Amino acid sequence: MQLISWATLQGSLELGIIYAIMALGVFISFRTLNIPDLTVDSSFTLGAAVSAIMIGISQPFIGLAFAFLAGFIAGTVTALLTTKLKIQPLLSGILMMLALYSINLKVMGGRPNIPLLNKPLIFSFLQGLAGARYTKLFFLMLILALILFLLYLFLKTKLGLALRATGDNDQMVRALGVNTNVTIIIGLALSNGLVALSGAIIAQYQGFADVSMGIGMVIIGLASVIIGEVLFGVKTLLRRLIAVVLGAVVYRFVITVALWLGMPPTDLKLVSAVIVAGALSMTVINEKFQSWKNKRANGGCEGGQM
Amino acid sequence: MLRVADICKTFNKGSINEKTALDNASLFLDKGEFVTVIGGNGAGKSTLINCIAGVYEIDAGRIFLDGTDITYTPEYKRSQYIGRVFQDPLMGTAFDMTIEENLAIAYAKGKPQGLRPGITRDDVAFFKEKLALLGLGLDDRVKEKVGSLSGGQRQALTLLMATIVKPKLLLLDEHIAALDPSIAKKVLRLTDEIVKEEKLCTIMITHNMKAALEYGDRTIMMHDGRIIMDLNGKDKQGVTVEWLIDQFSRKVGAQLDNDRMLLS
Numbered sequence: 322m323q324l325i326s327w328a329t330l331q332g333s334l335e336l337g338i339i340y341a342i343m344a345l346g347v348f349i350s351f352r353t354l355n356i357p358d359l360t361v362d363s364s365f366t367l368g369a370a371v372s373a374i375m376i377g378i379s380q381p382f383i384g385l386a387f388a389f390l391a392g393f394i395a396g397t398v399t400a401l402l403t404t405k406l407k408i409q410p411l412l413s414g415i416l417m418m419l420a421l422y423s424i425n426l427k428v429m430g431g432r433p434n435i436p437l438l439n440k441p442l443i444f445s446f447l448q449g450l451a452g453a454r455y456t457k458l459f460f461l462m463l464i465l466a467l468i469l470f471l472l473y474l475f476l477k478t479k480l481g482l483a484l485r486a487t488g489d490n491d492q493m494v495r496a497l498g499v500n501t502n503v504t505i506i507i508g509l510a511l512s513n514g515l516v517a518l519s520g521a522i523i524a525q526y527q528g529f530a531d532v533s534m535g536i537g538m539v540i541i542g543l544a545s546v547i548i549g550e551v552l553f554g555v556k557t558l559l560r561r562l563i564a565v566v567l568g569a570v571v572y573r574f575v576i577t578v579a580l581w582l583g584m585p586p587t588d589l590k591l592v593s594a595v596i597v598a599g600a601l602s603m604t605v606i607n608e609k610f611q612s613w614k615n616k617r618a619n620g621g622c623e624g625g626q627m
Numbered sequence: 628m629l630r631v632a633d634i635c636k637t638f639n640k641g642s643i644n645e646k647t648a649l650d651n652a653s654l655f656l657d658k659g660e661f662v663t664v665i666g667g668n669g670a671g672k673s674t675l676i677n678c679i680a681g682v683y684e685i686d687a688g689r690i691f692l693d694g695t696d697i698t699y700t701p702e703y704k705r706s707q708y709i710g711r712v713f714q715d716p717l718m719g720t721a722f723d724m725t726i727e728e729n730l731a732i733a734y735a736k737g738k739p740q741g742l743r744p745g746i747t748r749d750d751v752a753f754f755k756e757k758l759a760l761l762g763l764g765l766d767d768r769v770k771e772k773v774g775s776l777s778g779g780q781r782q783a784l785t786l787l788m789a790t791i792v793k794p795k796l797l798l799l800d801e802h803i804a805a806l807d808p809s810i811a812k813k814v815l816r817l818t819d820e821i822v823k824e825e826k827l828c829t830i831m832i833t834h835n836m837k838a839a840l841e842y843g844d845r846t847i848m849m850h851d852g853r854i855i856m857d858l859n860g861k862d863k864q865g866v867t868v869e870w871l872i873d874q875f876s877r878k879v880g881a882q883l884d885n886d887r888m889l890l891s
Contacts, residue, residue, distance in 0.1 A: 475742070477744065477745050477746075478741070478742045478743060478744060478745050479735050479740045479741060479743055479744075479745050480740050480741055480742060482724070482728055482731055482732050482735075482746075483732055483735070485721070485723075485724060485728075486728075486729075489721035489722060489723050489724060490718065490720065490721045490722070492718055493718060493719055494703075494732070495702050495703045495706060496680070496711045496713075496719075496789075497706060497732055497733050497735075497736055498703055498704070498706040498707040498736045498737060499703055499706075499732070499740070500704075501703070
């Protein structure tokens with residue numbers, strides 16, 4: 322068997338970095354706010370769609386900004402469904418996911434796929450720079466570092482603290498005079514803004530936007546968050562954020578290796594689902610194992626008969 | 628300072644589980660008055676506090692705080708002026724955040740939120756100074772997560788959070804009930820110190836009749852959603868727990884049903 326080529330590894334690192342932006346968004350909703358927001362699947366596509374149609378209309382970086390804004394609005398709507406209309410967060414997300422599917426197609430002018438070949442993209446200006454092989458990677462790292470830094474600063478502001486506390490204990494936050502509806506709206510908006518931004522960059526990176534490219538994104542994001550937590554810890558906020566990023570990269574490497582081992586690409590989503598199910602059930606499996614070990618140590622009497 | 632006028636609250640109206648928790652309850656608190664509240668299970672003590680805090684919207688009546696009608700003010704807005712400590716030590720703090728972050732959220736009460744730094748160096752110095760007053764050694768642990776604190780430490784911290792920006796009204800909902808007796812005593816003493824020091828208008832629910840008589844300027848007893856006894860100033864002096872229980876039986880025509888209350 323041939324070894325994985327460096328180019329493949331580098332490619333998977335680049336993808337990992339882009340998906341890390343999406344995973345940071347998922348981290349905000351699932352972990353910081355403690356809200357399982359499924360809007361992600363569609364807001365990812367929304368970001369890709371918006372940035373794709375913006376190409377040719379304006380500068381590609383402006384397209385990214387609009388993609389972020391579109392995701393921000395999508396997250397706001399989900400949050401309004403949850404906070405103002407009291408629809409369960411899970412259902413709000415599903416409703417938005419469904420609604421956005423149609424909206425995404427509308428944004429894309431009814432085409433399920435928009436190719437972006439030979440168009441000015443965010444990576445275009447890198448062409449002709451020295452060290453062409455690594456410019457994309459460094460550029461993506463720069464973007465991620467900037468987002469990570471800004472997000473960290475935001476979560477340390479007064480508003481950021483209130484937002485984090487909302488996921489921990491919303492009752493307490495209200496008792497301290499903060500409107501939790503507002504913190505939830507801002508949190509979900511920011512979360513989906515990041516997800517859409519990630520979708521936009523992926524579209525530019527791959528050279529196309531596809532209406533189904535967001536399917537399963539929330540699971541990939543969650544997998545990244547959990548892998549990061551297990552491997553790199555949850556001690557401080559900065560560490561948690563970096564862990565999410567590393568988790569996204571590790572996840573991408575795992576997928577790359579699985580593909581290299583001959584797994585058909587169509588099985589990808591199945592594997593993702595299994596990884597997340599396994600990670601989520603880790604605590605229960607650990608407990609069962611512990612109790613089984615204890616029973617054995619105590620003489621292994623089934624049914625409690627002595 | 629606080630005026631509660633004929634408030635009513637019924638839960639599950641129209642269903643077989645209908646329960647009248649407050650039945651034309653009225654209460655007036657002067658500036659700086661410290662009132663303790665006792666009563667059996669389901670007497671409406673917690674409902675009274677929760678209605679004042681805005682957790683539940685009341686069916687009838689009015690609530691005024693410092694001359695302002697707050698009957699329909701949302702909970703989070705009332706909280707600008709009301710400090711609260713809950714029975715469950717888990718309820719008052721965010722466990723996955725540090726002590727200083729918890730205090731910072733409390734300290735931001737009534738100030739513009741927004742994108743300014745959550746904690747400044749001056750804040751930390753101030754928090755440490757305040758924490759030192761609790762005498763629990765928390766001032767050296769400001770960077771630790773609240774999840775690592777004991778129940779008593781958390782309640783003391785919650786108490787500090789509820790009063791770090793001086794509230795117009797402090798509501799304590801059996802805040803020592805879930806603690807070990809020795810720690811409960813300590814938190815109770817801290818409560819008394821803070822209330823007296825800041826001259827806070829306070830309502831404290833307690834199942835501990837002795838504590839109810841020992842602390843505060845005034846003690847009220849609730850039953851079936853009404854206030855059935857109000858011992859003020861002089862009346863309160865020399866009152867014993869036995870006398871209270873006796874009075875209760877006379878007024879209600881039944882034995883006190885709160886085991887916890889009798890035992891303590």
